[in-house]
Amino acid sequence: MRIILVNMPWATTDVPSLALGALTTRVRDTFPQDYVQTIHANLEYVDWAAAKIGLDGAEYFFFADESYFIGCGDWIFSSALYDDRGWRLEEFDEKIAPTIPRNRVPVTRTLHELAADAIEHLVSLILDSEPDVVGFTSTFQQNTASLAAAKRIKELAPDVMTVMGGANCDGDQGAALHRNFPFLDYVVRGEGEEAFPALLGALRAGTTMAGIPGLCYRTGSGDSAVNPMAAQPLPPGRIAPPDYTGYFERFATSVAKSWHEPKLPMESSRGCWWGEKHHCTFCGLNGSTMAFRGKDPAAFLDEVVHLVRRHQILDIVVVDNIMDMGYLSSFMPALKELGYDLRIHYEIKANMRMEQLRVLRDAGVVAVQPGIENLSTRVLKLMDKGVTGCHNVRLMRDAESLGIAVAWNYLHGFPGEQPEDYLPIIEQFPALYHLASPSSSSRIGLERFSPYFSRPGLGFATRWPATQYSVTYDLPESELNDLAYLFYTPDRGIQDATARRLTVAIGEWAEAHTQSRLTQCDLGSEIVLVSRRPGFDWTIQHITEPAELHAFRLLEQPRTPMTLAKELTDTFGVAAPDPMVSSLLSRWQELGIVFTEDGRFIHVAPVATNGELIRIEEPELRSRGE
DSSP states (O other): OOEEEEEEEOOOOOSSSSSHHHHHHHHHHHHSSSSEEOOOHHHHHHHHHHHHOOOHHHHHIIIIIIITTHHHHHOOOOOHHHTTTTHHHHHHIIIGGGGSGGGGGGHHHHHHHHHHHHHHHHHHHHHTTTSSSEEEEOOOHHHHHHHHHHHHHHHOOOTTTTEESSSSSHHHHHHHHHOTTTOOEEOOOOOOHHHHHHHHHHHTTTTTTTTTTEEEETTSSSSSEEOOOOOOOOOOGOOOOOOTTTHHHHHHHHGGGGOOOOEEOOOSSSSHHHHHHHHOOTTTTTTTOOOOOOOOHHHHHHHHHHHHHHOOOOOEEEEEEOOGGGGGTTTTHHHHHHOOOOOOEEEHHHHHHHHHHHHHHHHTEEEEEEOOOOHHHHHHHHHOOOOOHHHHHHHHHHHHHHHHOOOOOOOOOOOTTTTTHHHHHHTTGGTTSSSSOSSSSSOOOOEETSHHHHOOEEEEEEEEOOOOHHOOOOOOHHHHHHHOEEEEOOOSSSHHHHHHHHHHHHHHHHHHHHHOEEEEOOSOOOOOEEOTTTTTOEEEEEOSSSSHHHHHHTSSSSSSSHHHHHHHHHHOOOOHHHHHHHHHHHHHHHHOOOETTTTEEEOOOOOOOSSGGGGGHHHHHHHHHH
């Protein structure tokens, strides 16, 4: 059997598909006699579009990433899906074009008009491999490109079996895709490492599909049949290491090579251990499978070593939703001992302390996404994040001390939030200009699989599929309700005036960041602070009084004024009456060396390093959160 796996546009071009890499390993292990190949159709499309219309990296990134919540990428290939080069142009001009940058409108329309030509080119490459089965992975804006290609394959080669899987096929979404697009022979819902090989085995043996968890298939009458989802998540030992054969060779010949350096995507776990206990109210990222499973640390270390040596790539993007905390005492120290000059990106929880961050840094973690998302403890409680605003500031400060880049977005729009959750914090932004600024400020959207979606009583009882779906698909709203991942609802939380003020303030933070500096150097008998931030008229401060030295060091961690006074007295024997502590904290707040929120204070001065030397203004990286 010849099995072709396809990664369609608009998958990002700087990494191979982790999903298809893992699936390749699983299929080859299960059926070693079969031919398995991945076609990197995103790279093929890049080269085709660059030659055809001069598509550049910024334009591709816009469709692959920046326009996800608007749906430009999926709309482009809808014209090929529905065999109409002018498909829904008026609706696009009315409902989508006004929401995107003006300079992106012409290229969007042009690519939409040429989408059928692109699909013809990509399908010819797929069919040249003489496949028996073609499997598409669909995440983010890969739906219509995958559907259009599957449709054309069935027109040209009816005997080829078409399969679709990935995040866009989870739960009701996968059932809706199979129900509405009859050229899809099969849809795999949920994790595919077991279901897809089981499907191949059933095709080979001619046996029933009824027992394959999550599979959608067609009955003898052509109707869509939907198997129940798997009762148990895939065990961690069955999460296959990826096989990236062919990607780096193809990338080296692609136009995309001039856009960025390639990276190795890897996963050390699935699910979210925090979400198992407290599912963040707005998050739908884990789909139908929240259960946390971490790979054996030694096995993952072997996986890292193998891929780094084989592909000679040192940049690693770990796609986990949250890091396995056990890795701090197992995988990370072992990785450090190898002495590789790795550059690793990891998602972590924002309550990690300095000593834990240092373990990450020493192992090669240079960038983290800690899910900060707000600096108000009250709003963070509405999110069920399990951290405070001061914890988030501490993480940014300590990461700055260690030279670890922090990526985060400031989210708002939560039911129950108030302007007073934002305005006092916005006033303190200038004191934080030296720390990693948010990539953006955005109102939350309603995502399928999130508690806000599954429990309308939390505040979003009224919802409808986002506009992009009705502009893209020729389906009734009842079907779009099952197909869609993103939904619109009436705005909740803070209104436009406060939201605009937040957005403006974050823009000012981002603009000032590369030129701002605040560091501390603790010399024992004194602490020297050096500042270069707009809005503060001092450059050097010396903390020399014993009481102030002790107080500043205690504020490494968040403390209330009462707790601070008590510890100064009980631990250091320093008389610290409330008026003295209040006066000190007020003076430090005026100097911008402490942050206060929810009655607690924390100092914001990183340890002096040479980290400011690497602050290079790169708007594309900032917009991507890298």
